[in-house]
Amino acid sequence: MTEEEAKAEAAESTYEDGPDEEGKMFTRPGKLSDYLPKPYKNEEAARHANNGAYPPDLTYITLARNDKEDYIFALLTGYCDPPAGVTIGEGQHFNPYFIGGAIGMAKALYNEAIEYTDGTPATASQMAKDVAVFLTWAGQPEHDERKRLFLRVLFYSTVTGLAAWVWKRNVWASLKTRTVTYVPKKKQEMMMLDVLFVSKNLMAGMLMIIHLKNMRNIQKIVNLYV
Numbered sequence: 694m695t696e697e698e699a700k701a702e703a704a705e706s707t708y709e710d711g712p713d714e715e716g717k718m719f720t721r722p723g724k725l726s727d728y729l730p731k732p733y734k735n736e737e738a739a740r741h742a743n744n745g746a747y748p749p750d751l752t753y754i755t756l757a758r759n760d761k762e763d764y765i766f767a768l769l770t771g772y773c774d775p776p777a778g779v780t781i782g783e784g785q786h787f788n789p790y791f792i793g794g795a796i797g798m799a800k801a802l803y804n805e806a807i808e809y810t811d812g813t814p815a816t817a818s819q820m821a822k823d824v825a826v827f828l829t830w831a832g833q834p835e836h837d838e839r840k841r842l843f844l845r846v847l848f849y850s851t852v853t854g855l856a857a858w859v860w861k862r863n864v865w866a867s868l869k870t871r872t873v874t875y876v877p878k879k880k881q882e883m884m885m886l887d888v889l890f891v892s893k894n895l896m897a898g899m900l901m902i903i904h905l906k907n908m909r910n911i912q913k914i915v916n917l918y919v
């Protein structure tokens with residue numbers, strides 16, 4: 694259904710609105726933002742027309758019942774004769790999917806009750822499925838948008854969380870990887886002496902090597918002239 698078609702269908706119903714400048718209520722054609730028109734003026738009128746049973750508001754019925762839309766489908770297609778030994782009150786009907794089995798609503802859907810414009814066979818189960826899907830949508834029309842928003846939030850918070858984690862590791866790296874050791878003062882002095890000793894011997898060794906080289910060079914020069 695296009696938006697234009699939906700607007701035209703909504704305009705077929707009339708709604709009471711107002712008050713106008715004179716304080717009077719008036720009727721106007723329906724808009725897309727209007728709720729579906731109520732079939733009864735009040736609860737009493739509804740009960741009176743339904744043998745004392747009150748037809749419930751079905752807006753949130755798929756959220757309110759176990760098995761959700763499956764319950765609607767089963768209830769709408771599940772009417773049958775009561776089993777032997779079960780008696781049903783006047784104005785009631787047997788439906789095993791309704792709590793207690795006796796429901797005040799008569800079977801609403803029959804094969805060929807309507808005609809689909811696209812030629813879909815109008816079986817009672819096809820209509821029950823459409824009604825169940827519609828009621829699922831009616832319960833939470835923002836469902837798809839909510840799921841899409843959740844995925845977006847999940848993506849951005851994952852990216853931000855990862856960036857924060859990497860940044861935190863970077864900031865703490867110098868603190869977390871350092872080692873603190875305790876060296877007693879005496880041991881420190883001994884270590885210093887060791888270093889001095891080693892470096893002194895190294896120096897002496899190097900000087901000795903230089904000296905020997907020089908001696909060898911002097912010997913070569915003497916050999917040249919003698």
Ligand code: HEM
Pocket residue numbers: 743746747748749751754758765768769795796797798799801802824
């Ligand atoms: C396709 C159309 C309809 C759907 C999907 C529908 C759906 C339902 C559902 C799911 C319930 C049970 C609610 C519960 O679990 O508490 C119910 C109850 C009821 N419905 Fe319908 N209904 C439809 C048409 C009608 C019509 C046309 C009437 C009357 C003219 C009606 C009258 C009632 C009444 C009186 C009850 C209360 C039954 C009781 O408490 O014993 N329904 N309906």
